[in-house]
Amino acid sequence: MVFRIAVVGLGKIATDQHLPCIAKNRNFKLVAGVSRHAKVEQVACFESLSQLRASKIAVDCVALCTPPAVRLAMAREALDYGWHILIEKPPTPTVGELLAMEAYARKKKRVLYAAWHSRYNRSVDMAKARLKGQHVNFLKVTWKEDVRKWHPGQEWIWQPGGFGVFDPGINALSIVTKILPEPIFADSATIEVPANASTPIAADIRFKRGDGAAADLSAAFDWRQETGETWEIEIGTKSGLALHLKKGGSVLIVNGKIAHEAVLHEYEDIYAKFARLLKAKKSEVDASPLQLVSDCFMLGRPVTTAEFS
Ligand code: NAP
DSSP, X not given: OOEEEEEESOSHHIIIIIHXXXXXXXXXXXXXXEOSSOOOTTSEEESXXXXXXXXXXXXXXXXXXXXXXXXXXXXXXXXXXXXXXXXXXXXXXXXHHHHHHHHHHHHTTOOEEEXXXXXXXXXXXXXXXXXXXXXXXXXXXXXXXXXXXXXXXXXXXXXXXXXXXXXXXXXXXXHHHHXXXXXXXXXXXXXXXXXXXXXXXXXXXXXXXTTOOOOXXXXXXXXXXXXXXXXXXXXXXXXXXXXXXXXXXXXXXXXXXXXXXXXXXXXXXXXXXXXXHHHHTOOBOOOHHHHHHHHHHHHOEEEEEOOOO
């Protein structure tokens, strides 16, 4: 079965990953692009979902690659047209909007797949298997990169609903929430927001276990690192197991030895999964990374820092 798909929001991730992965996947056929300014070659392009609908082009599903702040209204419109939906991470600016989107998809009997791309990694699955049944008492997430390199010219990331440094940080939390055997909870946070922005440029977070047992659980996010990327998660357990996920979760080191190292093919796996969900008519929505981020903002101490330019 071939699903006719339109890609919405033709920006960096749509161009870097979605369009090439759709072209490689025989379960999908790109039938249109939707973006206010950009176009994709060889298919019809429209500035809005309503224009696409008016064109009468047959569409089965859409990939929403716009910023999170505008996704709920777009998703509702697409669902009203009878289209299934794949959405980029973070799914929505708030947990409330995600729950509303999930409920609306259910009401319209359409598939909603809220993808967390960093979860699609063999090393991540291996880490999850190793941690099964373990008592985690150490977590150190270090997610640092240069915002100018990874988000050039993107104004939306600094606006309410744009997440700031939590936009990459939530990738780490999507891994953490997948692999830990028990959920963790935000305990406190210091959140640095530039004087001329609405969203953070850095955050230091402390987490706690749900059972109150002593544990050293933390995350440091920073967008001011100009010396390359550090995307790492270290985990320790009471039994002495030490896991280290490096390079965004693609490399797994177990007790000091490399256990797995692989080239990333996250978006290939996302489209393979989307095809499976469409065939099975099943949705997949996990709010837990968004919930953790939301809780960090709820408990965090905001600190105003130097203007970003
Ligand atoms: P981007 O380059 O800014 O692209 C987003 C596109 O959405 C823009 O090109 C814009 O196209 C459209 N858009 C922007 N604001 C809009 C609005 N208010 N209403 C309607 N359309 C709007 O951003 P991106 O980096 O691709 O990120 C998009 C999403 O993918 C984010 O949620 C991000 O977290 C996620 N993501 C990004 C990366 C990455 O490496 N960049 C990786 C994984 C996931 P038009 O102006 O033409 O409408």
